[in-house]
Amino acid sequence: xxxxxxxxxxxxxxxxxxxxxxxxxxxxxxxxxxxxxxxxxxxxxxxxxxxxxxxxxxxxxxxxxxxxxxxxxxxxxxxxxxxxxxxxxxxxxxxxxxxxxxxxxxxxxxxxxxxxxxxxxxxxxxxxxxxxxxxxxxxxxxxxxxxxxxxxxxxxxxxxxxxxxxxxxxxxxxxxxxxxxxxxxxxxxxxxxxxxxxxxxxxxxxxxxxxxxxxxxxxxxxxxxxxxxxxxxxxxxxxxxxxxxxxxxxxxxxxxxxxxxxxxxxxxxxxxxxxxxxxxxxxxxxxxxxxxxxxxxxxxxxxxxxxxxxxxxxxxxxxxxxxxxxxxxxxxxxxxxxxxxxxxxxxxxxxxxxxxxxxxxxxxxxxxxxxxxxxxxxxxxxxxxxxxxxxxxxxx
Ligand code: ATP
Ligand code: MG
Numbered sequence: 587x588x589x590x591x592x593x594x595x596x597x598x599x600x601x602x603x604x605x606x607x608x609x610x611x612x613x614x615x616x617x618x619x620x621x622x623x624x625x626x627x628x629x630x631x632x633x634x635x636x637x638x639x640x641x642x643x644x645x646x647x648x649x650x651x652x653x654x655x656x657x658x659x660x661x662x663x664x665x666x667x668x669x670x671x672x673x674x675x676x677x678x679x680x681x682x683x684x685x686x687x688x689x690x691x692x693x694x695x696x697x698x699x700x701x702x703x704x705x706x707x708x709x710x711x712x713x714x715x716x717x718x719x720x721x722x723x724x725x726x727x728x729x730x731x732x733x734x735x736x737x738x739x740x741x742x743x744x745x746x747x748x749x750x751x752x753x754x755x756x757x758x759x760x761x762x763x764x765x766x767x768x769x770x771x772x773x774x775x776x777x778x779x780x781x782x783x784x785x786x787x788x789x790x791x792x793x794x795x796x797x798x799x800x801x802x803x804x805x806x807x808x809x810x811x812x813x814x815x816x817x818x819x820x821x822x823x824x825x826x827x828x829x830x831x832x833x834x835x836x837x838x839x840x841x842x843x844x845x846x847x848x849x850x851x852x853x854x855x856x857x858x859x860x861x862x863x864x865x866x867x868x869x870x871x872x873x874x875x876x877x878x879x880x881x882x883x884x885x886x887x888x889x890x891x892x893x894x895x896x897x898x899x900x901x902x903x904x905x906x907x908x909x910x911x912x913x914x915x916x917x918x919x920x921x922x923x924x925x926x927x928x929x930x931x932x933x934x935x936x937x938x939x940x941x942x943x944x945x946x947x948x949x950x951x952x953x954x955x956x957x958x959x960x961x962x963x964x965x966x967x968x969x970x971x972x973x974x975x976x977x978x979x980x981x982x
Pocket of ligand 1: 773796872880
């Protein structure tokens, strides 16, 4: 065993009495996420997750990349474990970090000693190891204030660990500690980002997509499944419910005033999503709505749409600018797929002059010719449940 990952817990350390439960969840999540990469031991001690490969076959690079997408981790580093002995520590640094050190102009050693039985203080460890390294690397200056490179030494219970600078983790809370929610996933830029953001707050995510074959194509459906797959890189595997929306849209087109098309359609989406959500144990809905972005996302429109559901609707993008949303979409890798030009069911029946300040009374009147309950039940019979995993083949 000559390399191990140490991951520092984020906000979990603040969670007082629930800390144990949060840690257990995180450990489970890390174990599951490491499975595709071989045999790893995963344990948590002193607010740190240890991810230790158990044999030479383990795919360290794959595992390391995956560790960056696990919520609940603020920072992570690859370390070399060694005996808790100054010579062993010095040799481990030379072997493991010597080349990186040589590339820097200046360095310092920073030590932490959580094993208080170790006979030297952190400062004394840093001075001793720093002195030896300075002698062996005369071209690299010691600079304790603004070093280009920092060598870290951690004296922990089981061993000493040496490592270079840590990298930022995915942040957030461990998936599963925030309950379970149903995200209305379209093929656009926003809703995959919304799903990611709520997953980051510890929610397990399930998705529902409404598609209107033949008005929208098989490609548009694959695009949504591909977006879901990209989100599972962070959220872990998810169920995607595909609901046929064609009949509802045709009925709206044939029986309702055009200015209310989008609103009535969105009320159907919300209500159907809520029914699937409740049946699947989801306690909230998630949408990618964003105040003022389009006519159906004014405060008045959202009041009318939200009126059909009685569970919370989480809209993590509500106050963001498009640019901020795009930045996240790019970071999580959904943007390129989102901007592929396949049509969405919303765009097919878009009214020319949508109502931006509707009242609930107007909309109830506008939809009165529809048999809502029958249409909803019929749509629910079309639900197709698919399981999506990051390691599935890309769909596009
Ligand atoms: P997005 O980029 O997520 O498509 P948008 O800005 O295009 O959002 P709308 O098309 O008005 O906005 O949709 C608002 C929200 O409604 C979406 O973020 C998504 O949560 C949900 N939604 C829209 N269309 C669908 C669909 N076909 N299936 C499931 N959910 C949808
Ligand atoms: Mg859209």
